Each structure stands twice: as C-alpha cells, then as structure tokens.
Amino acid sequence: MPHLLHLDSSADLAGSRSRAITAAFAKAWSDRGADHTITYRDLHTDPLPRLSSTALHWAPRLRTADETAPAADEALQQTILDELLAADVLLVGAPMYNYSLPSTLKTWIDYVHVPGITTTFDATPSQPLAGRPAVVVTSAGGSYVEGSPTAGWDHLTPVLEIVLGTALGMAVTVIATELTLAPRIPDLAAQVPHSEALLTTALDRATALGATI
Numbered sequence: 001m002p003h004l005l006h007l008d009s010s011a012d013l014a015g016s017r018s019r020a021i022t023a024a025f026a027k028a029w030s031d032r033g034a035d036h037t038i039t040y041r042d043l044h045t046d047p048l049p050r051l052s053s054t055a056l057h058w059a060p061r062l063r064t065a066d067e068t069a070p071a072a073d074e075a076l077q078q079t080i081l082d083e084l085l086a087a088d089v090l091l092v093g094a095p096m097y098n099y100s101l102p103s104t105l106k107t108w109i110d111y112v113h114v115p116g117i118t119t120t121f122d123a124t125p126s127q128p129l130a131g132r133p134a135v136v137v138t139s140a141g142g143s144y145v146e147g148s149p150t151a152g153w154d155h156l157t158p159v160l161e162i163v164l165g166t167a168l169g170m171a172v173t174v175i176a177t178e179l180t181l182a183p184r185i186p187d188l189a190a191q192v193p194h195s196e197a198l199l200t201t202a203l204d205r206a207t208a209l210g211a212t213i
C-alpha cells in the first residue's frame, strides 16, 4: 500500500499557501485509490516538544556515557521516526519564517535527523530512507530568486535539501511559491499578478506530482 506522510507547519490556518499546495498534492494522492493512504501531522496545531537532550540526536550506540533521555521522550522520538520510516513519500509544507524554518518544523527535523539511524555516521551504513521521494512545498512572502535584491537570503530551502536530501538521502523535489505578501505590501503591489501565477503553477505541479509520484 503506497503511504504518504503529510506534514504542515504554517501558523496560518485560513489563507496559507503551503497548506493549500500540500492539500492539492494530498488530494491527488488520495484520488489514486483507497490503497493510497496518508498519515497527517500538523506541526503547528500539534507541536512537538523541543528535544529534551542531545542524546536524542544520536543512535544509542553513538551516545556518550553521560547522554541519556527520559523514556517518554525516547518513545515520542520512536513514534516520529516510525511515521517517517513507514512513508513511501514525504510531503512537507514549509513556510518561510525569518528567512528560515518555522520552529515547529525545525523541531521535527531535530527528531528525525539522527546519525546512526537515519543518516550514516561511521562505517555502519544507516540511510534507510535513501532514494525515497520527499516533496517540499515552500512559501515565502518576498522573493529570493537570482537577480532579486534578497537573492541568497533563503535559509529555508537549503536546510531542507541538505537534511532530507544529503543527510537522509531522500530524492527531494521542491515546489516553491513566493511573493505571497504582494497583496499586503504596497511596494510589491505590481507583483500581485506574478504572485498569483506562481500559486497557480505550484498548485498544478502539486496536483500532477501527487497523481504520479
């Protein structure tokens, strides 16, 4: 049974673009049939506690003698890891907050980026998610494309590409939408049509990918 893990992290429960785009992907996935199942986790409405100990960053065999974590925290991390490991496809809604990730999504990353379990640290190979697709839906108020005054300020997308792609070995596809604040910022008013076109393109891409991936 093909299984999707769908994460959202926008704090906007009414007009979020990343939520709309991940929903389009998830709908196309579900429309493929009842065998295309989904686990949904809303990291904003149901936030994870921050890591209680550095122990949780390491596989038990890689921890130092004084690195320990409460059993309940170990159990929570195992639940989060099991959700990811059970997924054939990962879908992540990732709004840009302060040029980087929402803290809620960053915390989820802290739970799943574990040397010795999800990423190889030493001679023992441990990249169980290698090759699995991860679809990252980014949404930013401004513009960070080459040639824009803020090109190079995007510290959201690279983190997700490095952790999910390089460290965990997943096959990352980014669906980006930006200039979402064009209707709200007077200086960006001329960009409203472009912003809307970017949203349409992103929704179409998400629907097409959800139907085929």
Ligand SMILES: Cc1cc2nc3c(=O)[nH]c(=O)nc-3n(C[C@H](O)[C@H](O)[C@H](O)COP(=O)(O)O)c2cc1C
Pocket: 010, 011, 012, 015, 016, 017, 018, 019, 094, 095, 096, 097, 098, 099, 100, 139, 140, 141, 142, 143, 180, 181
């Ligand atoms: C706390 C917060 C911080 C933000 N920081 C940035 C930022 O650094 N750069 C930017 O372009 N937009 C920023 N924005 C705007 C969001 O990126 C924009 O509203 C985007 O559409 C959020 O994704 P969503 O539509 O899925 O909620 C910020 C919004 C919030 C709520």
